[in-house]
Amino acid sequence: SSELTQDPAVSVALGQTVRITCQGDSVRMYYPSWYQQRPGQAPVLVIYGENNRPSGIPDRFSGSSSGNTASLTITGAQAEDEADYYCNSREVFGGGTKLTVL
Amino acid sequence: HLQESGPGLVKPSQTLSLICTVSGASISGGSNYWSWIRQPAGKGLEWIGRMYTSGSTNYNPSLKSRVSISIDTSKNQFSLQLNSVTAADTAVYYCARQKSYYDSSGYTYYFDSWGQGILVTVSS
Numbered sequence: 001s002s003e004l005t006q007d008p009a010v011s012v013a014l015g016q017t018v019r020i021t022c023q024g025d026s027v028r029m030y031y032p033s034w035y036q037q038r039p040g041q042a043p044v045l046v047i048y049g050e051n052n053r054p055s056g057i058p059d060r061f062s063g064s065s066s067g068n069t070a071s072l073t074i075t076g077a078q079a080e081d082e083a084d085y086y087c088n089s090r091e092v093f094g095g096g097t098k099l100t101v102l
Numbered sequence: 103h104l105q106e107s108g109p110g111l112v113k114p115s116q117t118l119s120l121i122c123t124v125s126g127a128s129i130s131g132g133s134n135y136w137s138w139i140r141q142p143a144g145k146g147l148e149w150i151g152r153m154y155t156s157g158s159t160n161y162n163p164s165l166k167s168r169v170s171i172s173i174d175t176s177k178n179q180f181s182l183q184l185n186s187v188t189a190a191d192t193a194v195y196y197c198a199r200q201k202s203y204y205d206s207s208g209y210t211y212y213f214d215s216w217g218q219g220i221l222v223t224v225s226s
Contacts, residue, residue, distance in 0.1 A: 033212035048212035093147040
């Protein structure tokens with residue numbers, strides 16, 4: 001299958017830890033990357049490869065992958081982390097997860 | 103830095119043409135995939151296609167019969183053409199640079215640079 005499945009919505013209390021998952025066969029073939037998209041803005045890369053963060057991305061963002069499931073973890077979620085998050089595996093995007101910080 | 107440009111309104115059945123201007127990097131240098139991605143209002147990201155620096159292309163199978171991506175190295179630009187558009191092609195279109203590498207974890211692909219996006223509306 002060339003699809004990536006994400007939960008449509010997830011919520012987390014301010015300062016708590018949240019995990020966003022991404023499932024699909026392409027995760028087995030290509031290490032996934034993760035993007036944050038705030039309303040009206042272009043996506044921003046937050047995690048790629050085996051837990052690599054681009055310059056400027058806080059270290060509360062981390063990634064992991066096992067089998068056909070990839071995860072993005074935010075440890076100590078902040079209000080500014082409220083956004084849509086997309087996983088990607090080469091040319092396939094997940095449907096996105098809307099993260100709400102309570 | 104990437105910047106999309108082109109018409110914001112296209113009539114049904116006509117051709118959507120967009121250009122992405124790349125600054126701060128040579129479009130013919132490095133091992134990069136110059137890509138187009140779109141996002142209908144309120145929906146997720148859809149990969150359209152990409153051109154490797156060698157000139158090879160890959161397209162989304164659902165769009166392959168209508169899409170073409172090309173590169174103009176003299177202007178440091180790459181472009182998108184989508185033929186026979188309908189209202190379903192209305193979306194924000196992004197250009198992006200995709201990079202890849204191989205290590206002990208396998209292959210990794212990621213989009214490290216995106217344009218701000220351009221809204222294209224298909225309407226008569």
